[in-house]
Amino acid sequence: MLLPMQLASKPKNYPEHQWPLILPPQQARAVAPPQMGFGGKFGPRGLLLSCFLLRPERVNRYRRWQVPRHQALFVGGVPPEMASQEIEEHMGKYGEAAAAAVNDVHVVSGAELRVEKATATKKQWYCKVDPEYPPRVRLLMDGVVHIENMLSMELQMNLVQQVMSLGGGSAGFYTPRFEGREMKLQTFCLGRHWDTRSHEYCDARLDHDNLPVLALPSNLSELAQGILSDLDQKCGEVIFPKMEPDTCIVNHYSASGSLGLHQDSDESEASISAGIPVLSMSFGCSARFLFGDDGNSLRSTMLRSGDVFIFGNSARLLQHGIAKVFPRTVPKRLKEILKGRLNLTLRQTEVD
Numbered sequence: 001m002l003l004p005m006q007l008a009s010k011p012k013n014y015p016e017h018q019w020p021l022i023l024p025p026q027q028a029r030a031v032a033p034p035q036m037g038f039g040g041k042f043g044p045r046g047l048l049l050s051c052f053l054l055r056p057e058r059v060n061r062y063r064r065w066q067v068p069r070h071q072a073l074f075v076g077g078v079p080p081e082m083a084s085q086e087i088e089e090h091m092g093k094y095g096e097a098a099a100a101a102v103n104d105v106h107v108v109s110g111a112e113l114r115v116e117k118a119t120a121t122k123k124q125w126y127c128k129v130d131p132e133y134p135p136r137v138r139l140l141m142d143g144v145v146h147i148e149n150m151l152s153m154e155l156q157m158n159l160v161q162q163v164m165s166l167g168g169g170s171a172g173f174y175t176p177r178f179e180g181r182e183m184k185l186q187t188f189c190l191g192r193h194w195d196t197r198s199h200e201y202c203d204a205r206l207d208h209d210n211l212p213v214l215a216l217p218s219n220l221s222e223l224a225q226g227i228l229s230d231l232d233q234k235c236g237e238v239i240f241p242k243m244e245p246d247t248c249i250v251n252h253y254s255a256s257g258s259l260g261l262h263q264d265s266d267e268s269e270a271s272i273s274a275g276i277p278v279l280s281m282s283f284g285c286s287a288r289f290l291f292g293d294d295g296n297s298l299r300s301t302m303l304r305s306g307d308v309f310i311f312g313n314s315a316r317l318l319q320h321g322i323a324k325v326f327p328r329t330v331p332k333r334l335k336e337i338l339k340g341r342l343n344l345t346l347r348q349t350e351v352d
């Protein structure tokens, strides 16, 4: 069965075979992105703006422009086929800082570039990741798969709207306490409630307000199953055992949010030993996700809006956590409906 949703469409020059591209772990590390989209500092002749890339394997240019103080900056994700000259020409024509409407978006050869003033105080700019790039699968270790850009922007908007509105109502978001301390996130559950005191799944929020847990909307469980079966189909083999999700834990992080290293080990013994995966979807701000077999040899990857992260099989008890949420990285089209980072983890707590 194919995924019951539209995959992000492919831009020109991006060959079909890149989805899915299963990278062995060594290669996956080699393409790990650098952390910053743009950097700049004042040189003798103005602001030296260096633009480098969040995903070098996708946009393999390194660009530098000397931006005189009187000119505006055009800041944004730059596709590989775009020549620097086009941006420079555009800057020359529209880039008088005094006249520039800051935050205006200019479309230059199909790329959206936002106007900023060249100020010395601002040292970093973030680079908008183009949501039109197709999904790419990375096998990070046995049983651990990261699918970048899996969810189209359309779908992200619908899901964020749906989940934030559930979270804003009765039996929605609250700040949980874990081992006596407030956690650095807000949460609520769908399907079954994970009790932070007893560490068990139950039908009411006995550790908080006793309200019955909200039902798990069928589109969320179908989406998780669709992603897993699409992964199998595109890879030509079964990657994870079949999952029938009965629970979704929704986490909302502010820019200062985080989640300590832990294992998802409170699902039933039968579910865990069968290696039935946990499937997580990320929306809004990018986050540094830590994971590893044990706390001593941790690795990390960046989870961005629209990414899916799955762990199951022999890695079902993976240690994982959120080390950092990167502020101001919400994709433009989600900004109105989401601040910070939203994460949904779909799980199957019981096996019949």
Ligand SMILES: O=C(O)CCC(=O)C(=O)O
Pocket: 249, 251, 259, 264, 280, 289, 303, 320, 321, 322, 343, 345
């Ligand atoms: O926010 C995330 O990406 C991870 C959430 C998580 O690990 C959990 O809810 O158990």
Ligand SMILES: [Fe+2]
Pocket: 262, 263, 264, 320
């Ligand atoms: Fe977890």
